[in-house]
Every structure is written in C-alpha cells, then in structure tokens.
Amino acid sequence: MKPRVIIGTVAIVIFTSLLMWNFGNSIGSYVGFEDAELSGNRVHVIGKWVQDKPHGFDNERMVFTFYMQDETGEVRRVSYNRPKPNNFEDAESLVVVGTMRNGVLFSDDMLVKCPSKYNDASNLEISMN
C-alpha cells in the first residue's frame, strides 16, 4: 500500500471517531418532568401548554411563566427567562430546554412547534355550537 493511502485512511478513521464522539456528546434526550428532576442536567422536555392554569409575563422578575403537561401527563411550572415567544398560543407542542429544580423547569430556550394545521378542526367544532 502506498503511504498516502495509509495516512489517508488513518486520518479518516481518527476524524470520524472524533466527529461521532463529539456528536454523541452534543445531543441529548427528550425526557419527561420526572426524569428531568432526577437528572438535574440541562434537558429537553416536550409538552403542551396547560391553558387553564395561570400564565403570563411577570413584569417584576422579567420571566414568562406557564404550566406545561409533558408527554407522560405530568404538569409542572415552567419559568422562561425571555418574553413569550411568537406563536406560543397556537403551538401544537412545545420543546422546552432547561434545568429542573424544586419542581420548576427553568428554561432559556424554547422551540414552538407551529400548528400542523393538518387536523385543525377547531373552527368546524366552533361552527357547530
């Protein structure tokens, strides 16, 4: 084998393993509130906004708080240190990134999943009433 090929192969192997190692470290796992509390790390929690519980921007503390129900059905308060994101009310689901402490998810990053509209029949349900 030519030395160039050997060097190339070794370089590719090292590169790929470094890349995949770093990739593995930079991804997390979606968890529910209970696991989030247990781990204490920065986590992604998927859930839905609980509309009938209090929510809003606290003008004193400058945080947006609301209640969210995760996929296992647990409901917890979320404290988001930015203003309410656009499309929040219409979101089909939320992905909240943060750390859980004392039953509250403290978040600094939120992904608002726009309504798929695919099964949006709310208008039709209203027109019935």
Added chain:
Amino acid sequence: MIGIIGSAALVLAFVASLGAFALYFFATQKNNPKLEKIGHVLFGLKGALVFFASALLVYLLITNQFQYFYVYNYTSSDLSLVYLWAAFYSGQEGSFLLWILCGYLVGMGLIKWTGDTYRSPVMFFLTLTQVFLLSMVIGVTIFGVHIGASPFRLTSAEFAHLPVFLSNPDFIPAEGSGLNDLLRSPWIIIHPPVIFLGFAMMAVPFAFALASLWKRKYHEWIYPALPWTLGANLCLLIAIFLGGYWAYETLSFGGYWAWDPVENASLVPWILGMAGIHTMLIQKRSKIAHKASIIFAILAYVTIVYQTFLTRSGVLGDASVHSFVDLGLYNQLLLFIVAVSVSGIILYAVRMKEIPSQKKEMPVFSREFFMFSGAMTLLIVSLVIIIGTSAPLIGKLFVANPTPPQPQFYNDWTLPFGLAIAVLTVMTQYLWWNKYKDTESFAGSLLTPTLSASFISVALIIVAQVSTILYMVYIFIAVFSIIGNGIVMSKLVKKNPKMIGGSVTHIGFAVLLIGFLGAAYDSPMLDRNTINYNAAVERGEVIDDDGFPVHQTLEVMKLDINQPRRVNDEYYVTFTDATISHENRPGEQRYRIEFEHVRSGKKFDVNPVVYPMIANSTAGNMSWTVDPEVQMGLLRDIYVYVSNSSMVERESSRVQTESSFQAVADRLMNGYEQSLTPEVNNLVRLKPGASRNLGQYKIEFDRFINMAEEDLPENAVVGVQASIKITNSQTRQTESVAPMYAILYNDGRNTVQSPVVELENFDFDLMFETIDTTTDEAHFRLIGIEDYIEDEWIIIAIEKKPLVSVVWLGTFLLMFGFSIAIYRRWGDQRVRTKQERHYGDV
C-alpha cells in the same frame, strides 16, 4: 366539480410523465429521435396539465371555496389576493406542485438548449424526478395502496368523523382556518418559489451525470451542466439569504441562521453543488476528476431528496421549528430517495472501470491538488451537517430519544473547514492564473498577501479588542483570503472582467467568515441595574421567594415613558411614544424608541411593532406577536423588540370579552382612542405630612395653615389653607401652592368656598375639596391632570449584533460572483452548441 377536474388533470399528468419516462428510455436505448420527440410532447402535455391543475387550485383559493380542504386549511376570507396566491404553496401538496412546475420549466429549457448527445437520457432522468414528485400529489388508490395526497381533497372527507359532517355531508365551512400571521409577509411571495427553482435546477447536473454514464461520454456533459449547476447554486443562495433575512428581520427568530433542519436542507445541496462546480472546472481545464464531478452531481441531488424526506416525512418531529407533518407520504418519499440513489450507484458501479482516471498522482503543488482538496473539504462539511440534521435517526445509536445537536456542534465542525477552504481559495487562484517555475517562486508571490494580511489583522484585532487566540487566527485567515483573492481579481479585471466570477465569490466567502465571527459577540444591551442584578445572579447571591438561588439572568428591561436609561454605557434609550397604527393588521401598535449615543450625542429612532394575532381557528384567542426592528449599521446592528407594554395590557383586557374573530377585529379597529387615555382618579386624599404619586407627578401635603382673621373671606365661619408642593419627577419642575377651604354662613345657610387654584408651572388646576373629619384627610382634586399623566411602560429587549451587515455583504458578493460565472459559462456553452450543430457531434 372543479376538484374532480383538478384531480383528473393531476392523474393524467402523472400518466403522461410515465409515458414520457418510458419513451425517453427507449429513445436513449435505441438512439431513436422520433420516440424522443413524442417524449417531448408528453412532457409538455404533463406540464400543461400541471399548470392547469395549479390554476384551478389558485382559482379555488382566491374564491374562498372552503369545501376544499386545502383552501380551508391555508386561507380565510380576510386574506388579500397576494396571500391567497401564496397559500398555493403554503402547504405540502401545493409546494410539491410548485416544485413540479419549476421542474417543468427546467425541462423545457433542457429540451431547447441541450445538444443531441445527452438530450434524451437527460430528459429521462429529469422525468424520473417528475414522476416521483407527481406521485406525491395524485391521491389515488391503486390495488389498495394509497398514493399521494391530492390538493383537491374535500374538507368533508378529511373531517368525516366530525359530527357536523356526519349529520350533514354537504356542510361547507363558512370560514377557513387562515394563514399564520407570521407568514403574512411579502417574503412569502418570493422565498419559496426561489427555493423550488433551485431544487428543480439541481436535478440538471444529476441528470447530466447519469446521462454521461449511460452514454459513456464522460467529459462533454460538464459544459452544459456547469451553467445549470451555477444557476441552481445561485437560486439556493438567494433562497438561503431570503430565508435568513426573513427570520432575522420579521420572524424574530433572533438571528439569521439556527442550523434548523429546514435551513440545512438547502445548505447541504448548495455546498455539494459548489464542490461539483469546482471538480467540473478541474475536469474542464485538465481533463481529470471525471469521477468526482459525477459523484458530486449525483450527491447534490440525492441530498435534496434526502432532506426533503427528513422535513416532510415527519421523522424530524420535534427537532425543527418548521418541519411538516406526515401526510402519509413516508414510503413514497423513501422510495424517491432509493430511486435516485440506486440509479446513481448502479450506473456508476457498472461504468466505474471505464471512467477516465488519471494515471499518475497529482503533484502536491498544483492547482488541481488544491482545488480538489477544497472540494473534498466541502464534502466533509456537508457530511457533518447531514449527520447533525439526521440526529433523530443517527442519534439513536447514542440515546433513546435523541434531540438535535447543539448549534455548537455545527459551528465547531464547520468553521475550521471554512477557514481551510479560505486558504485553499488563495492557493488555487494564484496557481490557476499564474505559472510558477517552482514552489519557491509560488511561496514568494504569496508574500505580499501574507504580510499585508498580518498588518491589517493585527490592526483589526487591536481595534476590535479581540482577546481569544482562536479568533485572532480566524481573522488573519479571513483577511488573508480577502487580500489574496482581491489581488488576483484586480489583475483579472484589467485582462477580462468576465473572468472575475471566481475571485469575487471567494472574496464573498471570506467576507462571510468575518461576518460569522460577529455572532460570537452577540450581547443583550441592558441598563446598569439589570447588569448589576445579572452579576449578582452569576455570583449566586440572588435568592428567590422559596429560598433557592436564582440562576436565570435577565435579558429584557422595563422602560417608563420619557425616562431615559443609560444602556451598556453606550446609549441613552428612551421610550417616547406608542401609537396604534392599524398599518398592516387591525390593532397593530408601533413604538418609538429613541437612542442617543452617550459620547457623540448622535440620535436615531427604532420603531418595533407589536400586533395582535387573531387566530381564526381559535376565535377570540388573541395573542400578541412581536415584530422586531433592526437599526442596521456597518459594524453592528441593534435589534429591538417590545415584548410587553401597558398598551398591550390595556388592549388585551379591552378585547378579552369578545369571542368571535370579527368582534375582536372590530373592537381592535374601533374605539381605541378612549383606551389610550388612562383612567385616572384625579382625587388625592392626604393626611398632613403625606405624599402620593399620580403618574409622574408627586403631590406632597405638608401641613394645614390656619388663616388669620383678616385673610378670611367675607362671612366666613372657619377657613384653612393647605401647604402643597407638586413635583414632576421627570422634568424636576415644582410648584408650591396653598389652596383654601372655607365655610361661609350666608342668609342662614352654610356654604363652602374652595376656589380653584390655577397652577403657574403646570397645565392643570388644583382644588382643596373637603376635609374628612373622621380620617383627618384633606381631599385635593387635580383638575385636568388625567390629560398629562403618562403611565406608560414597555418591556424591551435590545440586542447588539455585530457584523450582520458584513454577512449580507458577503452574501451579495457571492451572488454577484455566481452571476458573472453563469454569464461566462453560459456564453461558452452557447458557442460550443453552435459549433456542435455546425460540425456535427463532437
């Protein structure tokens, strides 16, 4: 009825494309121009049918025919004509139609301009993509298998399970669910069509590469493919730019790039297209790198299909802000990827031995070597992005429910390669346009750019106070690349301006790199109090009500009207005005924020907007949406949005009682003036020594002054004066007065005399109304103060974003460079085709 015709047109178009597909196959196999001609006719027919079906869909959209699901789902009767048109491609089905239409235009261009050698196989592969894309929208069931989702589906079929349709199958919804307000922006008119034009054009190098394998003509295909690839890349670049600008300026995503899978979906094909362009150039100049050109041309299109699969099949799910839901197209999309990749792999494998390959190894100091290394680096970058984007699939190797990687992953693994490419561009450009006797003379010629780059970057590093070594290296390389390519460009301009495409593009790329660095210095701009608070949070000194340390720092602050705040020790920021403008939507609010530079005193205004989004689908459920405003600067942007305000709170409580869409809109449109005047009770009750604030005014009641006999009015039984001081806390203006309260006895009756005191310094009056003997409080009425009280505040986020303009500049340079290159290559290609027609097949 229209729906049936439309669906039928799409099915016929699908059949026609299958026919064309078969005809092109035999035409290629048997070298039969007659079959090819019929193929063209069928291809044209297919296009006409798709045009017709699209026109019908647009007609249904603009006439608000909500019995059609697509119309119901993406429009409502309040949408203006342009947005009804844009709704055509707002959904998956329509965007497939748009893609097919673009593919049709590209196909017609290929039929017209492609020489005889490749025309029929190229059309064969282009039609292959059209067959698959059409299959996504036909919506028919064959042998129990449902194929595609038709844009002409009926609402009643879609929601057949709902009671309203069970009781009355002919029910037609009176209103649609509307277009998301965030999409109601002029950008939606231009952004998607450009993307799909780019996607469609990227099929051309793919088709040419496969055609070259089929026809065993491995060299000539690059001449026609080159301008098309450049065109596709230009379209993708414009689309990426438009998307980034849209996200930054109006969608308040906070930045121009977020490594979202949908963004990556157009970036990866762009990078691979770029690699392909470079290997084609090597092939053109040196008759080597045939294999690489073919592979890149195939890969660029395969990644388009792969990323389409990722974003449209529902696999990404929660990973992306704007991925689509699964329309039941998962298997079809998968089949599409398999078809394009397998046809590429098989053809390549079959012909691999025949494809010309160079006999001896490339010398290290050759333009081919550097250019090839650049193309390979581009390949690595695109692989990194593909791995990142595929996290929901690949991540399963590591964790159970993988999230997308953090942006840091992408930054770490792409920017170093970007720097490598920046260096390679200079090497290649020098070697490409000059002849060097040995490496020594080559190194010598690089001395000028190296030295000048050193001086300039040192100056930049000092001026910008860069303290990170990595960033210093970064700056040096980017500056080196700008200067190196700049020198080459200045020489070329003199020779032949048509040839500067490459160097302009490379300069644009290096400028982009400089711009990207700015993102590392993005920072919120805050006032002293907030900065101190954040510092305390960082030190762990802030404790919340429950006794736990607070970890969240603040990124927004409150501004009271007309009260300047010193922000970042750089600007005085004052919120001066808020109006309801109704400009684009009912109830839209425009704020005026004044910035004054602390040292230079230079002033400018920023006018962010907040608007109520009245979601039709959730009538009465109004939400406030922010539209940021950017104060653009050469070196930094100031990005401002208002996240809450007294006006927003008043307006929401005013419309809260309304439940229907129309009522909310009406109420927002009308009667807002009353709400602008805060309801102020102008009566102040005070004990001696007490004070109270009314808005910005402070009213201090010092003491009662007993009146001397001679000062009392006639017939007075008793009289007292009050010592009052009024201060405007903003202007610091004060006035002290002593209004009187006296009881008179006239004609056997008691009357009160309390004359109105006109204030000299303020535009309102004061009256000592009465004394409450039970509480010992004096009542003062400040007549007219309600017109002057400014109890207005906003919660504002201000961010400093350095070098965003430099990013735009880099992008424009890239676009300009691409355009020059297209002009040049297209010209070359026209000349070649004419010669070919003249002298027969080359």
